[in-house]
Amino acid sequence: MPFASIFVPNFLLQAVVRAEPALRERGLALIDGSPPLWKVVAIDEMAAQMGIEIGMTKTDAQQFPGVEIRSRFPAQEKIAHAALLDVGWSISPRIEDTAQDTIVLDLSGLTSLFGTEKDIGAHLIKRLTACGFCGNVAIARNIATALIAARGFAGITVISPGQESHCLSGLAVSVLSPSDETAEILNRWGVTTCADLARLPILDLSERLGQEGVRLHAQARGAITRELVIAEPTYSFEETMELDDAVEELEPLSFLLGRLLDQLCERLTARSLGAAAICVRFQLQPSFENAVNIQEAFQTEKQPAQYEKQMQLPVPMRDSKMLLKLLRLRLQRNPPNAPIQKITLTADAARPRITQRNLFLPSFPDPEKLELTIARIVNVVGEGNVGSPSLTDTHRPGDFQMLRFLISREAPKIDRGCSRARHRTDERADGTIPASFRVFRPAIPAKLDLHTGFPARVTFHGLRGKVSAASGPWRTSGDWWREDPWQQDEWDLEIHFQDAGEPFNGFSNPGIYRFYYDSLRRGWFVRGVYD
Amino acid sequence: MSSKTSALRLQVESSLAARVASPFQFRDRRIVETVPTGVPLIDLRVGGFPRGSLTEIYGPTCSGRTSLLLSALASRTAASEVCALVDAHDAFDPHSAKAAGVKLEQLLWVRCRNVDQALRVTDLLVQDGGFGLIALDLGNALPHMVRCVPMQVWFRFRRAVEHTPTIFLVLEQETTIQTCASLILKLHTQKTRWSVTAAESTREISRPHSPGCLLRGWKIRAEMIRSQAKRGDRSDAGFEAEITRNIKHNPADEQGGRRQR
Numbered sequence: 001m002p003f004a005s006i007f008v009p010n011f012l013l014q015a016v017v018r019a020e021p022a023l024r025e026r027g028l029a030l031i032d033g034s035p036p037l038w039k040v041v042a043i044d045e046m047a048a049q050m051g052i053e054i055g056m057t058k059t060d061a062q063q064f065p066g067v068e069i070r071s072r073f074p075a076q077e078k079i080a081h082a083a084l085l086d087v088g089w090s091i092s093p094r095i096e097d098t099a100q101d102t103i104v105l106d107l108s109g110l111t112s113l114f115g116t117e118k119d120i121g122a123h124l125i126k127r128l129t130a131c132g133f134c135g136n137v138a139i140a141r142n143i144a145t146a147l148i149a150a151r152g153f154a155g156i157t158v159i160s161p162g163q164e165s166h167c168l169s170g171l172a173v174s175v176l177s178p179s180d181e182t183a184e185i186l187n188r189w190g191v192t193t194c195a196d197l198a199r200l201p202i203l204d205l206s207e208r209l210g211q212e213g214v215r216l217h218a219q220a221r222g223a224i225t226r227e228l229v230i231a232e233p234t235y236s237f238e239e240t241m242e243l244d245d246a247v248e249e250l251e252p253l254s255f256l257l258g259r260l261l262d263q264l265c266e267r268l269t270a271r272s273l274g275a276a277a278i279c280v281r282f283q284l285q286p287s288f289e290n291a292v293n294i295q296e297a298f299q300t301e302k303q304p305a306q307y308e309k310q311m312q313l314p315v316p317m318r319d320s321k322m323l324l325k326l327l328r329l330r331l332q333r334n335p336p337n338a339p340i341q342k343i344t345l346t347a348d349a350a351r352p353r354i355t356q357r358n359l360f361l362p363s364f365p366d367p368e369k370l371e372l373t374i375a376r377i378v379n380v381v382g383e384g385n386v387g388s389p390s391l392t393d394t395h396r397p398g399d400f401q402m403l404r405f406l407i408s409r410e411a412p413k414i415d416r417g418c419s420r421a422r423h424r425t426d427e428r429a430d431g432t433i434p435a436s437f438r439v440f441r442p443a444i445p446a447k448l449d450l451h452t453g454f455p456a457r458v459t460f461h462g463l464r465g466k467v468s469a470a471s472g473p474w475r476t477s478g479d480w481w482r483e484d485p486w487q488q489d490e491w492d493l494e495i496h497f498q499d500a501g502e503p504f505n506g507f508s509n510p511g512i513y514r515f516y517y518d519s520l521r522r523g524w525f526v527r528g529v530y531d
Numbered sequence: 532m533s534s535k536t537s538a539l540r541l542q543v544e545s546s547l548a549a550r551v552a553s554p555f556q557f558r559d560r561r562i563v564e565t566v567p568t569g570v571p572l573i574d575l576r577v578g579g580f581p582r583g584s585l586t587e588i589y590g591p592t593c594s595g596r597t598s599l600l601l602s603a604l605a606s607r608t609a610a611s612e613v614c615a616l617v618d619a620h621d622a623f624d625p626h627s628a629k630a631a632g633v634k635l636e637q638l639l640w641v642r643c644r645n646v647d648q649a650l651r652v653t654d655l656l657v658q659d660g661g662f663g664l665i666a667l668d669l670g671n672a673l674p675h676m677v678r679c680v681p682m683q684v685w686f687r688f689r690r691a692v693e694h695t696p697t698i699f700l701v702l703e704q705e706t707t708i709q710t711c712a713s714l715i716l717k718l719h720t721q722k723t724r725w726s727v728t729a730a731e732s733t734r735e736i737s738r739p740h741s742p743g744c745l746l747r748g749w750k751i752r753a754e755m756i757r758s759q760a761k762r763g764d765r766s767d768a769g770f771e772a773e774i775t776r777n778i779k780h781n782p783a784d785e786q787g788g789r790r791q792r
Contacts, residue, residue: 363696364613365661373659377641377652385642389625389635400625405639407613433570435748435776436598436627438670469725471745492746494723511593512723512746528624530746531597531670 002107002117003143003228004092006124007150008084008135011101012042015080016070018132018263019241027067031058041072075240080133082236083267087127089233090270091120096143097231102150104143106228121156130266140164144224148194151175164222169195176219182212194220237275237347239264246285246339250331253340258324260345265320268349274316276350278323282307283342307336314406315367316350322368329375333383364407374405395478396486397516397527398439435530437514443525446515455493455515460526468510469494473517487519490527563713563759566610566698569602569632576770577755580664580698581713584759585689589703590718592670595751595774596702597622598631599718600666603700605632612663615639615656619649620671630777646672650684657691657699665692666700674705685711706756715756721771723749748775 008014012030017023027047031038038058050064061069081100088095091114094106107120114120121137128135138149140159145168149157152171159167171194173186185208191197197220205213218224239260247253257280268275284305309330317323353367365373377386387402446460455467472491479485496510512530517523540555547554565579580586580603588596605628607614614637616623621642625635639662643649646669653667669677685708692699701708706715724747754769 362610362612362663363661365659369659370661373655374639376655380648380651380655381641381643387640388638389623389628389640391625391629391635398624398626402640403636408636432748432773432775433595433598433602434631435774436601436631437624438592438597438622439624441621469723469746471725494725510720512749528622529592530749531592531595 002139002141003146004105004107004117004120004124004137004139005098005143005146005150006084006088006103006105006128006135006137007147008101008128008133009151010042010044011080012072012077013044014133015077016073018080018083019076019259021132023068023070027052027064029056029061029067029069030072031061031069032072038071073242076242079238079240082234082238083131083263084133085231085234086237086267086270087124087131087133090127090272091124093233094228094230096228098147102147104146104228107139117158118156121158125156127270131270132263140222142222142225143228144219144226145222148175148219148222159222165198165220168220168222169193169198173197173216173220176216178216179212182209182216185209235273235349237264237267237273237349238344240342240344242342243340246341248339250328250335253331253343254324254328256343257327257345258320260343261320261323261327264345264347265318265323268318268347271349272352273349274318274352275323275347276313276316277348278311278313278327279346279348280309280311280327281344281346282336282340283344284336284338285341286338305338307338307340309334314371314404315353317368318352319368322372325372326375329372329379333379367407370405370407395476397476397488397490437528438531439528440526443516443527446524446526448515448517448524455491458493458495458515463497465495465497467493468496477519485520488516489519490514490516492530564696567606568599569604569606570599570772572770572772573599573753576753577714577716577758580700581759582696582698583693584713585685585692585699585701585708585711586714586716587701587703587706587708587712588716588718589706590751591704591720593720593749594718595720595749595753595772596670596718597627597668598774599716600668600700600702601628601631601633603664603698604628604638604666605634607664607698608632608634608637610663611637613637613639613661614664615641615662615666617641617643617649617653617656617665617667619643619646619667619669622668622671646676646680650680653688654691657688657697660691660695660697662697664698664700666702668702670702670704672703674703674707677703677705677707680707682711712757713759715758717754717756718751721750721752746776748773750774 013028016030017028027050028044029040029047029052030042032041033039040052040054040056040058040061043052043054047064047067050067052061052064052067058069061067077100084103085095085097088103088105092105092107092110096104098104107117110120111117114123117139121139124137125135136150136154136157138146138153138157138159140146140149141161142164145159145164148168148171149159152168152175157167173192173194173196174183176194178186186197191200197216200217202214202217205217209216215224241256241260243256247256264275284307286305311326311330374386384402386405388405389400390403392399392401444460446458448455449457454470458465458467470491470493473489475487475489477485477487492512492514494510494512514527514529516525516527518525544554563584564582566582567574567579568577588599590596604614604616609632616638618641621644623640623642628638629635641652643652649667649669653665656662656665688699689711701712706717708715725744726747750771750773752769752771
């Protein structure tokens with residue numbers, strides 16, 4: 001049963017570089033601690049060559065030109081670790097969360113999917129690189145050997161069964177992670193490599209170093225076996241970035257969002273999932289404009305303002321470019337009102353859609369493209385003006401609601417009985433067209449002259465007309481128990497206008513209009529026209 | 532000379548025989564596929580709405596434009612096609628649409644405030660593609676405002692829907708698209724029909740002002756100004772159609788009920 005261990009060296013730095021890939025080309029030093037006693041806790045090779053050392057203060061480190069200094073960001077490290085776990089789960093369902101920078105995978109049964117163990121190793125490296133890491137992969141028959149080999153050897157290492165001792169022989173004893181005291185003792189004895197440690201007699205070693213010595217001896221020979229402690233898969237996908245300089249403009253913000261979305265989508269792709277919803281949270285720069293007492297404002301610790309937007313997607317997506325476009329359109333419509341200090345993106349994961357097109361169904365718009373189109377349309381016409389209309393369960397004239405437009409992908413049901421649709425077809429078989437109505441929104445105020453209780457003349461929108469035919473009144477009312485009841489007397493009127501000329505916004509001569517008298521507002525209105 | 536031409540023609544035809552049959556015979560470049568409008572009378576006269584091209588329906592108010600549009604929407608949504616309606620002045624009535632048989636859940640309704648917004652939204656929709664029918668309702672827009680729309684806008688729309696199964700319908704008060712449209716229908720009202728309720732009398736009356744009389748419907752006259760599908764056929768240039776209201780048995784129950792509460 002082979003196991004693979006993935007080790008990410010200098011994990012703290014890699015967590016930072018993952019968010020800012022451009023830092024790979026420069027020297028980087030990571031500082032931690034409480035101000036003003038910041039100390040350097042991690043450096044890369046370039047910074048080490050320039051002369052920076054771990055333990056140096058921030059002020060000393062700043063003396064070296066060309067070195068980037070970043071603060072430690074625990075939340076970012078946690079997310080980087082989650083990304084590392086996603087890499088493991090993308091290959092094997094059984095992984096162990098050994099340490100922040102190390103995971104172990106059970107490779108049983110995967111050779112039929114991915115090929116030889118070396119191919120599996122190459123696959124893991126590829127996935128690591130896609131997620132922004134530079135790591136080592138070691139494959140061995142027992143977990144301990146794989147862990148040690150991943151720490152000791154760069155790149156891909158495959159240890160054949162029975163060769164564990166030979167492969168580990170050249171590694172330094174420090175890769176076995178001895179305690180400081182034991183390491184000092186071994187150093188005094190001149191034991192520097194695993195081969196030296198493996199040659200020592202086990203009984204004497206146990207007398208001098210105790211159980212730790214026995215453990216180190218077994219590790220050096222690659223003889224320790226243990227069971228895999230399987231980690232439960234998590235479905236939390238979050239990416240965050242804290243900014244040294246707050247961002248205000250949309251263009252640089254889009255660049256940062258694009259980078260975070262690329263990482264998020266890469267993780268989702270690795271797990272064969274899609275994002276059903278994206279939540280973007282901004283931590284805004286606190287403003288002191290509203291502070292009454294300036295002294296108090298500086299003394300008290302202000303809670304940073306938050307900006308949060310949730311974006312529901314019609315289908316699970318993992319196209320980072322499409323998601324970025326949707327986010328940009330949303331932010332253009334509702335921009336944050338302060339510069340942004342921290343960005344957090346969270347995705348609700350879901351299985352991607354699986355559609356099987358029916359041979360006899362017509363084509364429909366692509367849901368992902370349509371979502372983007374609708375977002376662009378909303379930017380033109382405003383929120384609430386795009387969607388599917390749906391009639392509400394009320395007798396209030398003209399009442400409806402706008403629902404989100406979602407494409408139904410179900411095949412149409414075949415109705416074998418006598419249906420309304422068939423009846424309607426029979427109605428139209430004689431050549432008639434069902435009458436339709438055009439609504440005036442809002443209703444147009446009108447003045448009516450009544451004669452013996454019937455409308456005789458009308459005036460609205462600067463037009464005067466004579467009523468040549470009338471149907472009504474038809475009283476309708478309701479919702480008396482609510483704050484907005486209604487009571488209307490409706491009329492259908494055929495009107496001949498006196499002013500002939502160019503029609504004004506749909507009014508023509510003659511026309512059939514629906515008027516109503518609103519008993520509560522005590523006025524006449526034109527609801528619409530038949531067309 | 533003619534024998535040389537014949538010999539040359541024969542040589543070309545024989546060398547292309549394996550690939551192209553009758554290479555010198557004229558072929559109609561485009562076969563127009565039409566779909567039912569939802570009104571069999573109009574399908575018979577006009578041939579249906581063409582796919583992949585513009586159709587213009589124009590006429591004054593009460594000429595039946597909206598009724599024909601809703602019939603078309605009902606026909607396409609019944610065929611499980613996704614439709615879009617760009618409403619330039621927010622005049623669409625969902626209740627009429629439901630009564631006409633439109634499946635509202637398959638209709639994307641965009642409520643605009645002016646012609647400019649409507650054109651921008653229409654451009655986005657035609658570029659997206661995939662819709663069975665896209666209707667641009669400029670029925671309430673003043674003709675002089677629609678005339679200000681440059682012709683290249685209509686050409687752009689036509690080019691966008693060409694070679695797609697999308698029907699593009701435009702409703703207006705006067706014709707402006709002209710040569711860009713493959714089908715142009717002109718509608719106008721003729722006579723309105725009123726009647727009294729069944730309780731009083733069943734005869735139709737020509738002078739309503741009586742209590743309880745109802746609008747039965749009205750007659751319209753339709754003219755096919757231009758049709759690519761029926762090119763050269765002028766015999767059915769004009770015909771009459773009837774628009775009827777679906778009045779239920781009890782007039783007081785119209786549109787789901789008008790009971791006093």
